[in-house]
Amino acid sequence: MKKPKIAFFDFACCEGCQLQVANMGEGVLDVLAAFDVVEWREVMSEKWDKKYDVAIIEGSITDNHAVKRIKKIRKKTDILLAYGSCATIGGVNGMKNNFELDDIRKYVYGESYKFFPTEITKAVHQVVKVDYFVNGCPVYIPEFVTVLKAVLQGIPYYVPDYAVCVECKLNENVCMYAKGITCLGPLTRAGCNSWCINNGNICYGCRGMVSNPNEKSAQDILAKYNIPIELIMNKMNMYNKCREIV
Ligand code: SF4
Numbered sequence: 001m002k003k004p005k006i007a008f009f010d011f012a013c014c015e016g017c018q019l020q021v022a023n024m025g026e027g028v029l030d031v032l033a034a035f036d037v038v039e040w041r042e043v044m045s046e047k048w049d050k051k052y053d054v055a056i057i058e059g060s061i062t063d064n065h066a067v068k069r070i071k072k073i074r075k076k077t078d079i080l081l082a083y084g085s086c087a088t089i090g091g092v093n094g095m096k097n098n099f100e101l102d103d104i105r106k107y108v109y110g111e112s113y114k115f116f117p118t119e120i121t122k123a124v125h126q127v128v129k130v131d132y133f134v135n136g137c138p139v140y141i142p143e144f145v146t147v148l149k150a151v152l153q154g155i156p157y158y159v160p161d162y163a164v165c166v167e168c169k170l171n172e173n174v175c176m177y178a179k180g181i182t183c184l185g186p187l188t189r190a191g192c193n194s195w196c197i198n199n200g201n202i203c204y205g206c207r208g209m210v211s212n213p214n215e216k217s218a219q220d221i222l223a224k225y226n227i228p229i230e231l232i233m234n235k236m237n238m239y240n241k242c243r244e245i246v
Pocket residue numbers: 013014015016017018058059083084085086087091092136137138139
């Protein structure tokens with residue numbers, strides 16, 4: 001049986017998700033052995049100008065050039081997978097959408113800002129059809145592998161729409177709130193197996209918000225810490241600018 005051709009592409013991002021995959025080391029070879037990798041700028045110099053079966057997209061769409069490029073990629077691939085929060089919910093890049101574009105351009109480029117066109121940040125699915133989503137900043141590699149297996153089997157993958165707390169409890173972690181530390185797990189989509197909490201950190205909401213966050217309960221808990229819920233929701237909303245995920 002012929003292996004599916006797979007190509008990796010990056011748009012506006014820090015390339016941290018690609019690095020996560022590249023850092024899998026030999027493990028990456030096991031998974032990717034099932035594919036024929038034809039293009040991946042971070043790890044190989046070859047380019048592929050024909051059709052591929054799977055395109056893996058990292059980063060957000062932030063200018064007209066990127067819109068044209070992602071549409072071209074979509075036409076050349078059967079399956080398109082968006083990975084990392086930049087690609088799935090806007091993430092760090094999406095925070096730009098909370099401000100006037102010209103103010104942002106001036107802040108970054110100073111007086112030369114007019115030479116640097118930009119558009120509001122879009123997640124990949126806001127420009128082209130996306131078949132698979134892998135959230136996270138960066139992606140959680142075991143979930144990425146699960147999604148690649150789903151691609152190979154031709155079955156869907158649904159991003160969990162329950163809170164990180166569910167996975168955190170299953171992992172028997174002591175809750176950060178019990179230690180007097182705030183944590184965004186109750187509002188954040190699971191799927192990372194409570195990665196950060198397992199390693200002694202808080203959840204900072206990198207996978208984006210669940211679709212129906214329980215603001216009332218979060219408000220009750222945060223009141224004990226004199227933290228207004230609006231502060232947390234504003235932060236989450238800033239980061240989740242493009243979050244409608246199917
Ligand atoms: S999701 Fe995070 S780690 Fe991945 S490319 Fe974007 S900023 Fe970097």
